[in-house]
Amino acid sequence: MVIIVETGADEQTIQRLIDRVGALGYTPHPIRGVEKTVIAVIGEKTQEKIDILETMPGVERIVPILQKYKLVGREVKSETTAIRMTSGMEIGGEEVQMVAGPCAVESYEQFLNIARYVKQAGGHMLRGGIFKPRTSPHDFQGLGEEGIPIAQQVKADVGLPFVTEVVDVRDIEHLHDVADIYQVGARNMQNFALLTELGKVDRPVMLKRGMSATVDDLLQAAEYVVVEGNSDVILCERGIRTFETMTRNTLDISAVVALKRMSHLPVFVDPSHGTGRDWMVPALCKAAVAAGADGLMVETHWHPQEAMVDGAQSLTPVDFATLMSELPAFCSAAGRTL
Amino acid sequence: MVIIVETGADEQTIQRLIDRVGALGYTPHPIRGVEKTVIAVIGEKTQEKIDILETMPGVERIVPILQKYKLVGREVKSETTAIRMTSGMEIGGEEVQMVAGPCAVESYEQFLNIARYVKQAGGHMLRGGIFKPRTSPHDFQGLGEEGIPIAQQVKADVGLPFVTEVVDVRDIEHLHDVADIYQVGARNMQNFALLTELGKVDRPVMLKRGMSATVDDLLQAAEYVVVEGNSDVILCERGIRTFETMTRNTLDISAVVALKRMSHLPVFVDPSHGTGRDWMVPALCKAAVAAGADGLMVETHWHPQEAMVDGAQSLTPVDFATLMSELPAFCSAAGRTL
Amino acid sequence: MVIIVETGADEQTIQRLIDRVGALGYTPHPIRGVEKTVIAVIGEKTQEKIDILETMPGVERIVPILQKYKLVGREVKSETTAIRMTSGMEIGGEEVQMVAGPCAVESYEQFLNIARYVKQAGGHMLRGGIFKPRTSPHDFQGLGEEGIPIAQQVKADVGLPFVTEVVDVRDIEHLHDVADIYQVGARNMQNFALLTELGKVDRPVMLKRGMSATVDDLLQAAEYVVVEGNSDVILCERGIRTFETMTRNTLDISAVVALKRMSHLPVFVDPSHGTGRDWMVPALCKAAVAAGADGLMVETHWHPQEAMVDGAQSLTPVDFATLMSELPAFCSAAGRTL
């Protein structure tokens, strides 16, 4: 780290800082400039010691040099992590994956119907909420446990892996029979108790970026899972909160570029939640692939007018099939396949 | 709700919309303007039905008219909720309360030392993290269960109520013996599993605003607790994420004014987390009281240079005592006492 | 517009509102719901009259129905505006244009060198600041008037049109001899005096989105130019301010999708300023084209280490040539040419 000393700090204050750095077990390197003094600090850092130094008289601010994440960074592992599913499908490889399905599993009929046309159009995985986190307690919260056998049956019927959200540590076990990938939603990205438990399961985790999480926060959240032993984490950009009101969130395509550079983990993009507008989804799927995304996650309708949640951001069967027919050219331009 | 019809929608599309509204059990009131048509919709709304309508052809957007929260709104209960603690202290009454203490309980000696000077300076409640949510898994996470007897002993020693954060539904029971108020941190504001469980306990809940939560989101999160039967919820503004990098977050004092008008629940302000800068805390405590806050929550140091977390935002004993001596004039100007 | 009446407003208050609407020359349509009353208002609206109504007792809020921009909206002109340059090049047509060049014109040698390799790699237009708006008065502000003959000479040498920023109404005339397109920078997007004057010139205007401007604000700013008679406006997304610190701004690719749907004006994207990171620029150029952008604007280096401003976001000659060789596949996938 580098300690920037306050302008006008006297020699005694500076010396006490240097002594303190030494007492904490570091090697201090003071550099005296024309107007400012800085102290470079060498040694193994912990947040606790940084906090101690931050409160010392004479400290203007401290600039950390090292990233706070270690295991998920490209610096420790330069090749991209490829996650192999039991079906043989590889996430993070040459093939771009499309995960599609309804916001919520509502009934066997609804989910089967959607699953069939997702498969027919070339989708690789199914999505669908069984436990739904909703902003208001008065809104539909998903079928809960009764949705599990429905999803199991549909998976068996169409033969596609299934991604579903877990919102409570107590549900991890229940969902184990049905979830091929556990999804952590944006609202739970910093639910560290949940992340820690998911670090102990034998399934990949799809970690969605929180609505106000920086790229750095997302990588540190992924670190919570990986540090427990589960290194199969997929990062998912799904929009951040900004002042713009035209879209539900602002989809941050540049985060894909940043995440691919900084981390070896696969990166997906969800433009359905990212925008909340069905008419934006196809163009942003294409943009995500062009920017280097390893996969996409979109919401699709049954009969659009019957969807119980998030209708306005879901693609109709026709729109989904059109998108799937247009994507290969973009994948190919990006040196990928669909 | 009001449905705004797309410019240029033909009569058949509009009629189908009107029919659909009727089929959902509502009474439609179409109003045809010079350029636009709107359809006012009368009847009990659910998010599901709104979502269905949003996907109908010809719908430009839907404007909800009613608030999404019901139980926590001033519209259903015009007098402010006063929460009476077992000690007789009243939260939300004439007296402004000061909750103070370290970011984390680190040892008996540390917590007792701080608790004593908090009490001596006139503080009303203690705060201190036992389970700490930290952005990185490599940072200190609190003492965990071994912190519970320490906090119990210190409470007994100084005789002040204790506010502490719960980060996992499985810890609610463990903390029951020591927490006079359960705190839900900003990162868990939309951990609905946790909120639902806290709706069943016999203790007040201090609900901190999420870093990207609107005032409306905060009120809906409070609704999750109240709907389960626990109406003793304290709302706490603690800063939101913006582009400003000078402060850790941007403390939104106007949210105090909004929350006091829209809800009957007491409102606290935490300028320590809201800014991350010790030198900002006193001025913002005064501003919060001037704006109508019912209470304050600040972090205080032991020996500042020894704090294990969040040192840079904690007040020294001297600064805390000075603040406590200056606050009464502002409370008095606001028609309150300290 | 629709007036949403406060819950609990009495009949007299509602009647006064209705009367007031009528007195302002509108036709009021009150609709009484279970909990709320709304009043739909028919007639030609002005902001002034909306403001008057907003202050009436009993008004909770007013929802405008019509867009605030008229001339730039797709609703008044469904086909995309194609701007034909004197060279015959068409902006907003099938061909995607690449505008490239240095942040600032520094010398004849520098600008010529860059212009040559931009042309050689297939760039369509040159960019380069002559008057530079800089956050600090202590930073380099561009060559000013002495840069004009340099730019004229380079244009003549390589035969490409030139886009340059105007920061002061008094410079419009000076730049008239050299600017084929006048650029309005993000900081001046709401400099209405400048926009109004540019509405009177016979050159296209490239209008960059302000750092905190919504899509709606940008369209209203464009309206300032068009309303004066100059309908050749190019909109340019260049990143918005968010809490993310990894990038200088957050490039909002979804704005491209929104602008193309809402307006008939051509839309460009500038990922150099949008991110401030050279390594992000190629991937985001591809994403912009995939999302439907009509053109791109990027910064390129001379000798990277010699650039006087914005070096870290500029592409080297090799990187620029590589980008130009990779873009055609994405243009083609999007049904365009480069």
Place this chain on the structure above:
Amino acid sequence: MVIIVETGADEQTIQRLIDRVGALGYTPHPIRGVEKTVIAVIGEKTQEKIDILETMPGVERIVPILQKYKLVGREVKSETTAIRMTSGMEIGGEEVQMVAGPCAVESYEQFLNIARYVKQAGGHMLRGGIFKPRTSPHDFQGLGEEGIPIAQQVKADVGLPFVTEVVDVRDIEHLHDVADIYQVGARNMQNFALLTELGKVDRPVMLKRGMSATVDDLLQAAEYVVVEGNSDVILCERGIRTFETMTRNTLDISAVVALKRMSHLPVFVDPSHGTGRDWMVPALCKAAVAAGADGLMVETHWHPQEAMVDGAQSLTPVDFATLMSELPAFCSAAGRTL
């Protein structure tokens, strides 16, 4: 500045960086840590040289140490600037000033009526727009030049100084006869041509913070005025753009605390524009004073329902008088007078 070298950079790359620093006239101080190397750089910095270094191979990022503003910082002038008006009134002294008036000057009768009750209630200065910057060209833009004699007459009638906005460099001269303080609006905070011209006039400048300007940006904008010779600049917080939709902007009271610490310039707060809600204005005026503001700026109504612009954020005569009667207690608590 401190150059943070990329992890894994080889010795040759590091040496080239060190050489380059030397070639630019600086003294490099490389410090080699366990995982990272940093190079502290001593010498007079310019943005241009920083930009050059940023593009060098091996540079991860550059951390500037010195502030970008010089003349407006507390580091160069520790006592607060007190601006003495021709009337003898002192801005930035012990007395907190209230600037009040309509959003726009609409007529002699309107402005006189408001000016009279502002004076009667104890207001210190008048405000009122003659040239109004409006988001849409279709909205009322102020009376323009015909408003000048009206404002002059009202000033003479009531004997209060007058603050008014200048939106165009060509209007500075016109307004010179009537403006006691030139106001630069949020949209023009980085209109550097305007700031530079205002640096040459003999009147104080009230500089409003841009909607997405950091505290640092605001101080650098002020530097543009001061560097030209006009050191009488008043900074004004008026809300920033965030994701919160309850208020028009989020008033950043913590910016007052930051600006007072970092700069010697007086700081005002405008809660009318900051929130867009009349019912929030009194509480936030009190909060601003409690936080250390030197003055306030609020909008007041004539007959509220007749105001041509910004009605919903203006105080009625009764509300304004009540506010003026309640403020002294808060000023007194803050060691000030009103």
